Amino acid sequence: MKKHIYFAAASIFSVMLLASCKNEPKDIDDAKEDVIEARQDQQAATEKADAAQTDSVSDYARLKAETNKLIADNKTRIAEFKVKLKTESATNQAKFQKQIDKLEARNEELQQDLDSWADKGKERWDAFKSRVAKSVEDINKDIDDYKKEHNY
Numbered sequence: 390m391k392k393h394i395y396f397a398a399a400s401i402f403s404v405m406l407l408a409s410c411k412n413e414p415k416d417i418d419d420a421k422e423d424v425i426e427a428r429q430d431q432q433a434a435t436e437k438a439d440a441a442q443t444d445s446v447s448d449y450a451r452l453k454a455e456t457n458k459l460i461a462d463n464k465t466r467i468a469e470f471k472v473k474l475k476t477e478s479a480t481n482q483a484k485f486q487k488q489i490d491k492l493e494a495r496n497e498e499l500q501q502d503l504d505s506w507a508d509k510g511k512e513r514w515d516a517f518k519s520r521v522a523k524s525v526e527d528i529n530k531d532i533d534d535y536k537k538e539h540n541y
Contacts, residue, residue, distance in 0.1 A: 449506065452518060456503050459525055463496045466532055473541060485539065492531055499524045 467489060474485050502524065506517055535541075 448514070448518075452521060453503055453506075456499070456521055456525060459529075460496055460500050460503075463492070463528055463532060466536075467492055467496065470535065470539075470541070473539070488535055492528065492535065495524070495528050495531065499528060 470485075470489050470492075474482055474489065477485060499521070503521060
């Protein structure tokens with residue numbers, strides 16, 4: 390009887406051992422495939438992150454170049470206002486000089502804001518870009534208003 394129990398236990402153990410051996414190569418293959426897929430996903434994510442950073446840098450460079458041109462244009466217009474200011478009466482000169490000083494200050498703030506940007510992520514980039522665009526619009530509107538007010 391004991392012999393039969395040992396034989397049955399050995400048979401069950403052998404079957405379990407063989408059954409587990411057959412699954413191992415499949416599990417290893419599945420694990421290898423998972424590793425390959427994970428590496429591909431990692432590589433794709435790295436490429437996307439690099440592309441996003443490059444896009445952000447190129448967007449910033451483009452925005453900075455365009456805005457620097459606008460700032461330079463504004464400085465030229467403000468300089469023209471100062472030349473025309475000299476032909477005004479003393480009371481008008483004081484009044485107009487304050488307006489010109491405000492335009493210069495806003496233009497300078499825009500330049501400082503543009504120069505102080507550091508890459509802080511996509512959400513902050515969008516907010517920064519919107520803020521710069523709004524500042525440019527406001528300054529251009531103020532300059533146009535000044536020109537209309539003073540018939541330039």
